[in-house]
Every structure is written in structure tokens, then in C-alpha cells.
Amino acid sequence: MDELHEHYQEVLSAVIEEYFITACPVGSKFVANNCPLSLSSASIRNIMADMEERGYLSQPHFSAGRVPTPLGYKLYIESILKTKKISRRQKENIKLKIDFSNNKDIKNILKQTIRSLSDVSHYTGVVLAPEVSVSKLLHIEFIKVGPHNILVVIIFEGGIVENRIILVDKNYDDDTLVKYSRKLNSIIEGHDHNLDELREIIIKEMLRDREDFYFILNKMFFDFNFNNNGEEDKDDYLLIGSEEILFDEPEFASHDKIKSLLKAFNDKKTIIKLLELTKEKKGTMVFIGSDTEWSEINGLTLITAPYKSKKGHAGGSIGVIGPARMNYSFVIPVVDYMAELLSEMIMI
Amino acid sequence: MDELHEHYQEVLSAVIEEYFITACPVGSKFVANNCPLSLSSASIRNIMADMEERGYLSQPHFSAGRVPTPLGYKLYIESILKTKKISRRQKENIKLKIDFSNNKDIKNILKQTIRSLSDVSHYTGVVLAPEVSVSKLLHIEFIKVGPHNILVVIIFEGGIVENRIILVDKNYDDDTLVKYSRKLNSIIEGHDHNLDELREIIIKEMLRDREDFYFILNKMFFDFNFNNNGEEDKDDYLLIGSEEILFDEPEFASHDKIKSLLKAFNDKKTIIKLLELTKEKKGTMVFIGSDTEWSEINGLTLITAPYKSKKGHAGGSIGVIGPARMNYSFVIPVVDYMAELLSEMIMI
DNA sequence: ATTAGCACTCGATTATTTAGAGTGCTAATG
DNA sequence: CATTAGCACTCTAAATAATCGAGTGCTAAT
Known part of the structure; x- marks a missing residue:
């Protein structure tokens, strides 16, 4: 992959970014025209065939364009996590969208955070509350x-x-x-x-x-015997925002897809597990559906970030659930920044 | 409608009860066979044509069976509201399904009520919390x-x-x-x-x-300035259970229908209005979609009942939202009884 | 008033055709 | 040897046609 490395990255970016917009398989012709490499569609075809063999792309059926695989997303995200930082202007924008006008109690702050996450990212926000x-x-x-x-x-x-x-x-x-x-x-x-x-x-x-x-x-x-039922009660710590927002995404247009989507949301234990994992680590994490970590549903991605009270150990994590076909370079910094804002809100 | 009155009622019941099971238009032949009247399908056809003209039934298309209209449901429900009472055995059954094992604070009791409403009725529970x-x-x-x-x-x-x-x-x-x-x-x-x-x-x-x-x-x-935003804040008093439970109903099988369903749920003001209406009245109320009262969505029904603390004036109302094609004779007493149980739970 | 009989309608299902996008491969090119 | 033009091939999606059958309204008979 050495000398092809650059080509790989460019083609992958082109496919992922176009796929984000259209949600349709991307053909070689399009990539040839819309990517910095000046190669013909035939050359791109060769590269794409190679990338498919290596598992970064896949074809829904024989004569369609290519679609990124979870592995492909992973490679793509790695480069984003390294480079992308949220701009000051974006921060201002986000802050404007957040309504912390009323002083709220902590539970309402968490609810408000979910709402803001959804508003800004256009995907479903989730919050893991501090464990009482x-x-x-x-x-x-x-x-x-x-x-x-x-x-x-x-x-x-x-x-x-x-x-x-x-x-x-x-x-x-x-x-x-x-x-x-x-x-x-x-x-x-x-x-x-x-x-x-x-x-x-x-x-x-x-x-x-x-x-x-x-x-x-x-x-x-x-x-006040919180955890007498063992696992059961943990579910209450997971707050999930409006799931409906995802129904507009074309990948969930069919009835079956919506049901599997809801199944994924009802499987709270898995989501909690991932959010708890994030709580222990420091930074933003990305779990791609059908990944080793999150095999529950194909086509969903969970982006998470931890928050913590200023003083001490109280904390949890927040996240956004959306289609794998997602504007990562935008959403990742947003989640990160929201976690930061939330940390500031927790006073004692 | 005088001497036909009995026929009307019988046919209407037959249509509604069969439609509840199959969710498909009901034909004259079926009614002829499965209703106490010993009439041929041709006679039933005459009656049904007449009932359609009067607005109790409707045909989805020319050569299909008949489906009850909101007006039809209304007529049908009137007779239920008068007669049906929940049996002692049903009460026991419901009580078994309710998990008030942990002493909860009021908000958790309300949440638990929603869950029980959904569990028992198989439709979406809603609760209007007492207005702070x-x-x-x-x-x-x-x-x-x-x-x-x-x-x-x-x-x-x-x-x-x-x-x-x-x-x-x-x-x-x-x-x-x-x-x-x-x-x-x-x-x-x-x-x-x-x-x-x-x-x-x-x-x-x-x-x-x-x-x-x-x-x-x-x-x-x-x-603590609760209502500084005017209407906005009232939304927080409305708790809505899992909406997904309705997606299994055949009338919401298509994508469009699901979206209009979610739209109905997002229009909280309307639901709140109806629940507040119930709070002021004494008993159970039924709002049928496309009714004069609830014109927001076709095919949905809201059944409501008020609750009140033992001592005084604190209270609200609960309800169940389901398809208009609903087992009214079961759900109405359930909602009624759940409101009664909730009233008992509110101690101070 | 009720009913048997019959022609008719229209949606749902299935089969068939067509169009087009995108591919893989081969041979030519610098 | 990387690159590319050209072409036959594949497969989906959309459009069109054909068929089936449930349920109706109407008429004439009881």
C-alpha cells in the first residue's frame, strides 16, 4: 500500500464524502472527476477494486458503485481525529444554539444537553448520567x-x-x-x-x-436501595433523545430498517457499556456499527465523549448516534465540545 | 333509523370487532355469518350501504369491504362507556403487572405508570404531571x-x-x-x-x-421561574411512553404513516390540551383522530382519565394513545383503573 | 323485507420489458 | 509499467402488461 497510500486516502475520502451527501453508491467516474488526483475513471476502477479486496469498500451488487465499509470509515476517521479541531466560530454557533437560560437542576441540564446535541448534530443525542x-x-x-x-x-x-x-x-x-x-x-x-x-x-x-x-x-x-435489581436499574442512567430524527435518513427508509434501528436503541445495555467505556478513557471515541465493539446494528455509529464535574469524580459521558454515513469531521468536534460545556455546567 | 337501530348496532359491532382483529376492510359476507342477526349477505349489503351514507362506515375503494369511521367508533364507544366495567379478575391481573416494588419519588411513579399503561394496553401511555x-x-x-x-x-x-x-x-x-x-x-x-x-x-x-x-x-x-416562556414549558409536564410499540400495528406499516404518527406525538400542545380537558372533567374520555376535538391525525385515538391526590387539588391525567382500531372495551376500563391506582399512590 | 344470482370494478400480485449506470477486462499508449 | 480508451457484460430499478379474486350494486324472484 506504500506508494498507493496517498491514492487510497484520496479515493476513500472522495467516496465517503460523496456517499455522505447522496447515500448512493459512488462510481469510478465521479471519483475521477471530483478528486484532486488527475486519474481516469479506469485507473480509479483499478484502485477501487483493490480497495474492495482489502476491505475498505464494498459493492452492494455487481454493477453498482462502491460504498465505504466500517473498516473504510475507521481509516477515514483516524485522520480526522488527529487533525480536526473545532473552530472558534463553530463554538460560538453551538453556544448560541444551547438554551441554558434557565438555571436548571442537573437532570434538566442533562436533558437540555441531549436536546442541544440533537439540534446541532441532527442526530440522536444520548447521555449517561453520573451513577448515583x-x-x-x-x-x-x-x-x-x-x-x-x-x-x-x-x-x-x-x-x-x-x-x-x-x-x-x-x-x-x-x-x-x-x-x-x-x-x-x-x-x-x-x-x-x-x-x-x-x-x-x-x-x-x-x-x-x-x-x-x-x-x-x-x-x-x-x-433508596438503587441497585437491588442488579443490572436492571442502570438503564435509568441512560437518557436517549428523539430517535425520530434518524427516520429521515434514507438508510432507514424501509420499515425493516426502522425496526432494527429501534431494536438497537432498546438494547440499552450495549449503549451503556460503550458510554461507560468512554467514561474511563479520556477523549472522544467512535464506535462504528458492525465493528468489533458494536456488533448490534449495521449502519449505525456512536460518537462519545466523557464529561466530569470540575471538583471531583462525578461524571459520565455523552454521545451522538447516527448513520455510519455521517459528517464525521463536523460531528466529532461537536460532541467533544459539548462534553466540555457540560463539564462546566456541573457546579458542585 | 328507528326499527333499524338494532341492526345498525349489531352490524357496526361486527365490523368494528372484526376490523380490530384483521385491520382489513370487512365484507358483507363475513358480517352475515358472524353476527347474531340471521340475515343474508345481500341484506347486510343494503344495511351497510345505508350506514355508509349516514357516515358510520366507509369504503377505502370501490370493491373493498367497509371500515368504521370516527363517527362509527363514537357510536360504538358510547354503548361501551355506559355498560362496561372492569372485572375483579382483570383488576388483579393489572395490579400484578405493576411494579411499584421500590418506593419511588413522584416522578418515578409517573414514569412507572406510563410503563404499566403500555404493558397492559399494548399501546403508548401518556401522563400529564401535576402542574407545579x-x-x-x-x-x-x-x-x-x-x-x-x-x-x-x-x-x-x-x-x-x-x-x-x-x-x-x-x-x-x-x-x-x-x-x-x-x-x-x-x-x-x-x-x-x-x-x-x-x-x-x-x-x-x-x-x-x-x-x-x-x-x-x-x-x-x-x-424557579417556571412559566417565563409562556407555553413552552408546559411540554415538560407531558410524559410520553415508548412510541415504538405502535409501529407494529399494521396501519403504521408504511413509512409515511410512521412519520405522521411521530408528527402527532411531537405536537405536544394538542395532547396536553386534551389531557387538561380531562383533568377538569370527572371521568374517562375518548378522543378519536379526525374527530372535531383531535383533528391532528387520522387513525389515532386517545383515551384519558384524571387522577388526583387524596388530600387536595394536586392532580393531572393519564392516557393511552393507540390506533383508532382499538379494543375499546378492554382499554377504556384499564385507563380508568390505572388512574384510580395512581391516585392512591400520591400520598401527600 | 329479504335473498339468490350475476355482471362489474378495482386493488393487489405477478410476469415481462426496457433503460441505464457501472463494472471488469483487453489492448493500446507514453 | 502505470495509465487509459473502448467495449461487452451484468444487474437493478422503473415502467408496462396480465391475471386474479374479493366484494360490490342491482335486478328479479320469493
Whole structure:
């Protein structure tokens, strides 16, 4: 591939970029006319036949043009990931499209992020929320909302707030609850516990001392038992934007394709797996359908980037799902930049 | 229609019930064989021709069978609404399918309701959440989560909890915030104010007395300004379940149909309007697509029922969206019963 | 009022034809 | 030896034609 290297890249780019626009197989004639190489269509045919043998292109049927394969996209994307940076003007443009006008709570910020991702990229945005069960505790508060109803509010690092109303037998007064809140927070403060760790500590204390305080805590742990169902609950951390936006893409024009598309979206575990993978790495990642990593659906691509709260360890990842035939040089930097913006939004 | 009345009803039922199963136009021969009337197909043809003229049935094309019109459905549903009640066994069945195992916060309960609606009815569930901006306040709490970050938690009747992190210049200590919380709650307590009304009161006080307390409140009102965008924000109150479930229905097999289906779902304002209408009425309502009330899409039906918290005025409505060709005698009682169950779940 | 009989209509399905785009291969060229 | 013009070949998609059958409306008989 040595001396052909340049030719390969040029032809590949020409095919991919044209295929992005038309969604139709690209013929040798077109490539001959629209690519910097001054070669005849016959020469291009030779190159393309060779590239097909090596797995970068494929023919839908005998006498059609060529279409990029996942391997072809991969090669193409590598060069983009190295070179492309988002321009200042693009950044401004994106920022304009984002509506963070209202101060929102974290969950709404995540929702808003999905919407912005979709608006800007024209594909489906996804967000993996920070995982509550491993997040550090910031504060817990008991609030009386009825004679036998206590609202428990738990605040996690990253600004996630969870709440439940718990039922108790006794009619505690406000002062008692304030006292209990203080007592509990003095345990939490400055220790970076997560909920499970706190439970461990409390259980030990409880064996020694059996007062009402621990009764409420016990009830609390029961109602906030996030991962009792094992895997199941993780699904709630994955937020998926409007999938409909993809139905306009010609590759999903047929009924069968739409169904397989929806099947891919319903298979949340796989998407979560990839987003979690991204969370651990540093930068943007691209998963191409039928790739080794994402074999669930052919023709879809997932572009991901991690985000993280300024202070600490709370974080997750965001992404965009679109057709493999995608404007990578535009979308990749967008996802990257959105993750950056989101990181800035998470205050505590 | 006098002496034909019985015939009309029987034929209509036969057509609708068969059309529900096959989704194909129903011919006179079938009706003749499968309906209590002992009439020949020719007689049925006469009746059906007459019913078409009166608008209860229609022919997709000249030589096909007949299909019920919205008007036909309406007539059919009227008799169901009067007679059908859900059986105790069905109730048990539904209750089994509902997973309220984990004590959830109100928003998760609403989400769970949607999921159960979809599971039981096999159509798309929708829920209109209680409107926060008009809900009565129960409690407000300030919690320190950073040197300049205060988490404000507002609890509304119905158990809805909203929170925002607000930025302040001064570094308030915990005691001060507890004091402020108490002061504010003493204003709220027992007065059934909503957020807007509270704002009015605070603004008056503020003119007299300009201390830090009011500064924080001012910030709070700014960040919790729910309906500053007019209509826009109402969209957030509408939760829609998985729409994909409808794609299996034969009437949405074509690409065009799916797109018009999604268009109908995206037109949230219309759905919200109908759900709000239901909130004000007492019982179950049925809106048939291309009806006078819901002209947005042909072939869809929305069945709704209101729910309400035990104590007071917090409430909303739930519904199911499915094809007009729907098993009304099953779905209507289901929606009704689910609304009842949801009402029981809302504790405060 | 009801019904058997019959000619007729029109959509759905299948078969057939046609047009054209793009290929691979071969032989010629610098 | 890389490149290219020329040409026969392949296969799809679109257009056209043919066939089938379900269901109708109407008429005349009961």
C-alpha cells in the first residue's frame, strides 16, 4: 500500500464524502472527476477494486458503485481525529444554539444537553448520567411533610438530588428531624462516602445503639436501595433523545430498517457499556456499527465523549448516534465540545 | 333509523370487532355469518350501504369491504362507556403487572405508570404531571452545598420536589440557612399558597425590609421561574411512553404513516390540551383522530382519565394513545383503573 | 323485507420489458 | 509499467402488461 497510500486516502475520502451527501453508491467516474488526483475513471476502477479486496469498500451488487465499509470509515476517521479541531466560530454557533437560560437542576441540564446535541448534530443525542450509587454523598436532609411522612433528600456530588417520601410510625417533630439531619451530616462531612459505604458505617453503629435515629435511617436505606435489581436499574442512567430524527435518513427508509434501528436503541445495555467505556478513557471515541465493539446494528455509529464535574469524580459521558454515513469531521468536534460545556455546567 | 337501530348496532359491532382483529376492510359476507342477526349477505349489503351514507362506515375503494369511521367508533364507544366495567379478575391481573416494588419519588411513579399503561394496553401511555406552578407549596428548604452554593428544595403538594442550586455572593453558614428556612416555612404553613402567590407576598415584605433573607429569596424566585416562556414549558409536564410499540400495528406499516404518527406525538400542545380537558372533567374520555376535538391525525385515538391526590387539588391525567382500531372495551376500563391506582399512590 | 344470482370494478400480485449506470477486462499508449 | 480508451457484460430499478379474486350494486324472484 506504500506508494498507493496517498491514492487510497484520496479515493476513500472522495467516496465517503460523496456517499455522505447522496447515500448512493459512488462510481469510478465521479471519483475521477471530483478528486484532486488527475486519474481516469479506469485507473480509479483499478484502485477501487483493490480497495474492495482489502476491505475498505464494498459493492452492494455487481454493477453498482462502491460504498465505504466500517473498516473504510475507521481509516477515514483516524485522520480526522488527529487533525480536526473545532473552530472558534463553530463554538460560538453551538453556544448560541444551547438554551441554558434557565438555571436548571442537573437532570434538566442533562436533558437540555441531549436536546442541544440533537439540534446541532441532527442526530440522536444520548447521555449517561453520573451513577448515583457510587457518587460521593454531600448532604442528607429529613423534612417533615405529613404526620407520618418524612421526605428524605439526598444530595450527591455533581448536584444530583434524589428524594423519597418515607412512611414512619411515630410523629416526629421538626426539631427532632433537624437534629437527626445534623447528626447524619456530621458523619458524612468530609469523608467522601458513597451511599453503600454510609450504610456499612450505620449498620455498625446500629448494633451498638438502637434509637429512633437509626430506625429512620434503616427505612431510608431500604427505599433508596438503587441497585437491588442488579443490572436492571442502570438503564435509568441512560437518557436517549428523539430517535425520530434518524427516520429521515434514507438508510432507514424501509420499515425493516426502522425496526432494527429501534431494536438497537432498546438494547440499552450495549449503549451503556460503550458510554461507560468512554467514561474511563479520556477523549472522544467512535464506535462504528458492525465493528468489533458494536456488533448490534449495521449502519449505525456512536460518537462519545466523557464529561466530569470540575471538583471531583462525578461524571459520565455523552454521545451522538447516527448513520455510519455521517459528517464525521463536523460531528466529532461537536460532541467533544459539548462534553466540555457540560463539564462546566456541573457546579458542585 | 328507528326499527333499524338494532341492526345498525349489531352490524357496526361486527365490523368494528372484526376490523380490530384483521385491520382489513370487512365484507358483507363475513358480517352475515358472524353476527347474531340471521340475515343474508345481500341484506347486510343494503344495511351497510345505508350506514355508509349516514357516515358510520366507509369504503377505502370501490370493491373493498367497509371500515368504521370516527363517527362509527363514537357510536360504538358510547354503548361501551355506559355498560362496561372492569372485572375483579382483570383488576388483579393489572395490579400484578405493576411494579411499584421500590418506593419511588413522584416522578418515578409517573414514569412507572406510563410503563404499566403500555404493558397492559399494548399501546403508548401518556401522563400529564401535576402542574407545579399552580400547586400548593408544602415546604421550602435551603441547604448549603458549597461555599457559595445553596441548594433550594421546594416541595409541592402531591409530593413533587423541585430543586436548583443557586449561586450567592456571601458565605452563609448552616445555622443561618436553617433560620431562613424556618422563617420562610412559617409564612407558607397552612396557607395553601402556590409559588406565584408566595412571590407576591415576599415582594411586599421586601419593600419594607431589605435583609439577606430576601436576597436569597429573590434569587430563588428567579431560578424557579417556571412559566417565563409562556407555553413552552408546559411540554415538560407531558410524559410520553415508548412510541415504538405502535409501529407494529399494521396501519403504521408504511413509512409515511410512521412519520405522521411521530408528527402527532411531537405536537405536544394538542395532547396536553386534551389531557387538561380531562383533568377538569370527572371521568374517562375518548378522543378519536379526525374527530372535531383531535383533528391532528387520522387513525389515532386517545383515551384519558384524571387522577388526583387524596388530600387536595394536586392532580393531572393519564392516557393511552393507540390506533383508532382499538379494543375499546378492554382499554377504556384499564385507563380508568390505572388512574384510580395512581391516585392512591400520591400520598401527600 | 329479504335473498339468490350475476355482471362489474378495482386493488393487489405477478410476469415481462426496457433503460441505464457501472463494472471488469483487453489492448493500446507514453 | 502505470495509465487509459473502448467495449461487452451484468444487474437493478422503473415502467408496462396480465391475471386474479374479493366484494360490490342491482335486478328479479320469493
